[in-house]
Amino acid sequence: MYDVIIVGGSAAGLSAALVLGRFRRRVLICDHQKPRNAPAAAAHNVFTRDGTPPAELLQIGREQLRPYPTVEYRPAEVVSLVATENGFDVQTADGTVWHSRRVLLATGVRDELPDIPGLADYWGQGGVYHCPYCHGWEARDQKIVLIGGGKVAHLASLLAVLSNDIAACLLGEETLTEEERDTVNQLGVTVYEAGIASIEGDSGRVTGVRLADGRFIPCQAIFVATKPVPHSPLAHQIGCEFNEGGSVKVDVLGRTSVPNVYAAGDMASSFHQVIMAAASGLAAASGVNTDIVFGAPHDS
Numbered sequence: 001m002y003d004v005i006i007v008g009g010s011a012a013g014l015s016a017a018l019v020l021g022r023f024r025r026r027v028l029i030c031d032h033q034k035p036r037n038a039p040a041a042a043a044h045n046v047f048t049r050d051g052t053p054p055a056e057l058l059q060i061g062r063e064q065l066r067p068y069p070t071v072e073y074r075p076a077e078v079v080s081l082v083a084t085e086n087g088f089d090v091q092t093a094d095g096t097v098w099h100s101r102r103v104l105l106a107t108g109v110r111d112e113l114p115d116i117p118g119l120a121d122y123w124g125q126g127g128v129y130h131c132p133y134c135h136g137w138e139a140r141d142q143k144i145v146l147i148g149g150g151k152v153a154h155l156a157s158l159l160a161v162l163s164n165d166i167a168a169c170l171l172g173e174e175t176l177t178e179e180e181r182d183t184v185n186q187l188g189v190t191v192y193e194a195g196i197a198s199i200e201g202d203s204g205r206v207t208g209v210r211l212a213d214g215r216f217i218p219c220q221a222i223f224v225a226t227k228p229v230p231h232s233p234l235a236h237q238i239g240c241e242f243n244e245g246g247s248v249k250v251d252v253l254g255r256t257s258v259p260n261v262y263a264a265g266d267m268a269s270s271f272h273q274v275i276m277a278a279a280s281g282l283a284a285a286s287g288v289n290t291d292i293v294f295g296a297p298h299d300s
Contacts, residue, residue, distance in 0.1 A: 001026075001086070001087065001099050001100065001101060002026045002027060002028045002098065002099065002100040002101070003020070003025040003026045003027065003100070003101055003102065003288075003292065004020060004025060004026075004027055004028075004100055004101065004102040004103065004104055004262075004288050005027075005028045005029075005030060005078075005088070005090045005098055005100040005102075005103050005104070006027060006028070006029045006030070006103075006104045006106060007030050007078045007081075007090070007103065007104070007105050007106060007107055007232070007234060008029075008030075008031060008032070008105065008106030008107045008108055008231075008232075008265065009029045009030070009031025009033070009058070009062070009073060009075075009106075010031075010035045010036070010058060010106065010108060010265065010277065011057070011058075011061070011265065011274050011275075011277040011278040011281065012106035012108075012264040012265030012266075012277040012278060012280055012281035012284070013029055013031065013104070013106035013264070013265070013281060014029070014058065014061035014062065014065065014278075014281070015061070015264075015277075015278040015279070015281030015282050015285070016104055016106065016264060016281035016282065016284055016285035016288075017029050017065055017068075017071050017073075017285070018061075018064065018065060018068075018282075018285075019281075019282050019285035019286060019289065020071070020285050020288060020289060021065060021068030021070055021071040022068065023289050024068075024070050025070060025288070025289065025292070026070045027070060027071045027072065028072045028074065028098060028100070029071070029072065029073045029074065030074055030076045030077070030078045030090070030092060030098075031073065031074070031075055031076070032075075032076070032077040032078075032107075032231070032232075033075050034110075034231065035054060035058065035108070036108050036109060036110055036111065036231075036266060036272075037054040037124075037274070038054060038055070038124075039123050039124025039125060040053075040054055040124045040125065040134070040135075041053065041124070041125045042054075043057055043134075043274045044133075044134050044135065044137070045133060045134065045273055045274070045275060046274050046275050047275055054274075057274065074092075076092040076093065076094065076096070077092060077093045078090055078091065078092055078093075078107075078232070078234060079091055079092065079093050080237070081103060081234045081237055081238050082238075083238065083258075084099075086099075086101070087099060087100050087101040087102065087260065088100050088101075088102070088103050088260070088261075090103065101260065102260045102261070102262065102288055102291075102292075103238075103260065103261050103262070104254070104261075104262040104263070104264065104284055104285070104288060105232075105234055105235055105240075105248070105256075105261065105262065105263045105264075105267065105268075106263070106264045106265045106267070106277075106281060106284075107230065107231045107232035107234060107235070107265075107267055108231045108265055108266045108267055108277075109228040109229055109230055109231055109266045109267055109272075110228070110229050110231050111123075111130060111226035111227070111228060111229075112226060112227040112228075112229045113224065113226055114147065114148065114171055114224065114225075114226075116147070116171075116196050116198065116199055117197070117198040117199070118198045118199035118200060118201065119147075119199045119222075119224065121199070121201065122199060122201050122204075122205065122206040122222070125204070126201060126204050126205055126206055127139075127201070127205050127206035127219075127220060127221050127222060128199070128206055128221075128222045128224060129221065129222070129223050129224075130223065130224055130225065130226045131272070132155060132158040132159050132162075132223065133158075133273065134273070135221075135223075136158065136159055136162050137162065138221075139159070139162065139163065139220070139221035139223075140162040140163060141162070141163055142163055142165070142219070142220040142221050143163075143165045143167075143218060143219040143220050143221070144159060144163050144165065144166045144167070144219060144220070144221045144222070144223060145166075145167050145168070145169055145208075145209050145217055145219040145221075145222045145223075146159075146166065146167070146168040146169070146189070146222075146223050146224075147168075147169055147171065147196070147209075147222060147223070147224040147225065148171070148174075148224055148225025148226075150174075150225060151225035152168045152170070152176065152180065152184060152189075152191075152225075153176070153179075153180035153183040153184055155223050155225070156168065156183065156184050156187050156189045157183060157187065159223065160187045160188075160189075164188065166187070166188070166189045166190075167189060167190045167191070167192065167217055167219070168184060168189050168190070168191045168192065169191075169192045169196050169209050169211065169217065170191065170192065170193045170195070171195065171196060172195055174193075175193075176191065192211055192215070192217060194211040194212050194213040194215065195211065195212035195213075196209055196210070196211060196212065197210045197211060197212045197214075198210045199222065200216070205220075206219065206220070206221070206222055207219070207220075209222070228246070228266065228272070230246075230267060231267070235248050235256070235263065235267065238258055238261055239257070239258050240256045240257055240258050240261060240263065241256070241257040245270055247266075247267060247268055247269060247270060248263040248267055248268040249268075250262070250263050250264075250268045250284070251287075252283065253283055253284065253286055253287025253290060254268065254280065254283050254284025254285075254286075254287045254288075255287050255291075255296075255297070256268075259296060260291075260296065262284045262287055262288055263284065264277070264280040264281040264283065264284035264285075265277040265280055265281060268280060268284075
């Protein structure tokens with residue numbers, strides 16, 4: 001019986017395991033090894049590690065767990081989570097069932113891209129991005145195209161300080177509100193409303209957007225509004241409450257609405273940054289350890 005099983009072995013899960021390992025808690029990390037930022041060449045805004053490849057960050061995180069003998073790491077996907085009288089049964093894809101008193105979900109999200117031919121080909125390392133905080137600097141002084149009607153004004157406002165050559169392409173029947181159109185006009189952003197036929201590129205790098213009417217908008221970077229989708233149904237399966245934005249509802253120590261179930265990382269936050277995920281993992285692990293030592297709030 002583990003003290004806690006952590007489902008997810010990226011920044012949040014590894015950070016949580018480090019905290020718990022240092023308190024000699026018996027921990028199992030089950031990691032599906034499909035991190036959201038795998039397509040990216042580098043992770044940014046990570047204190048002391050800016051520009052480090054995501055895979056290297058995770059490798060460092062796993063290596064730094066080795067001194068803690070109570071922490072185990074397994075490359076396994078959890079497919080079922082069931083509450084029992086004594087805790088939880090956690091089943092992995094190979095049929096193995098593990099038992100734990102508590103569960104910390106750090107399963108993350110994945111980015112659902114608009115269905116535009118060619119867009120996925122340049123996602124991450126080819127010049128197609130979604131986060132100005134993560135990749136805005138790399139697109140500085142370049143020709144930038146924004147995609148996604150509901151986020152165009154927001155993206156333009158953030159990126160205008162980094163480039164003075166920004167265009168926006170709307171999808172299908174997308175429109176801008178009057179306020180959004182005023183914003184992009186003031187920023188000097190040209191808006192194209194013909195729809196998008198495809199994304200074009202050369203040698204692995206995006207070169208521009210082909211509109212439905214045949215026009216070609218050259219660019220070196222594209223910022224697209226993606227739809228974050230939960231990687232795993234486990235939080236729904238176990239009955240966690242969700243916020244209106246789709247993230248799992250947690251308190252400051254990562255406690256969900258389900259007793260002894262905690263959540264951390266992108267699945268439980270609107271701040272989707274590596275360092276924020278790691279911080280939330282630390283907070284959730286502190287919640288787990290606090291509840292082990294002093295008793296969970298629902299037990300008092």
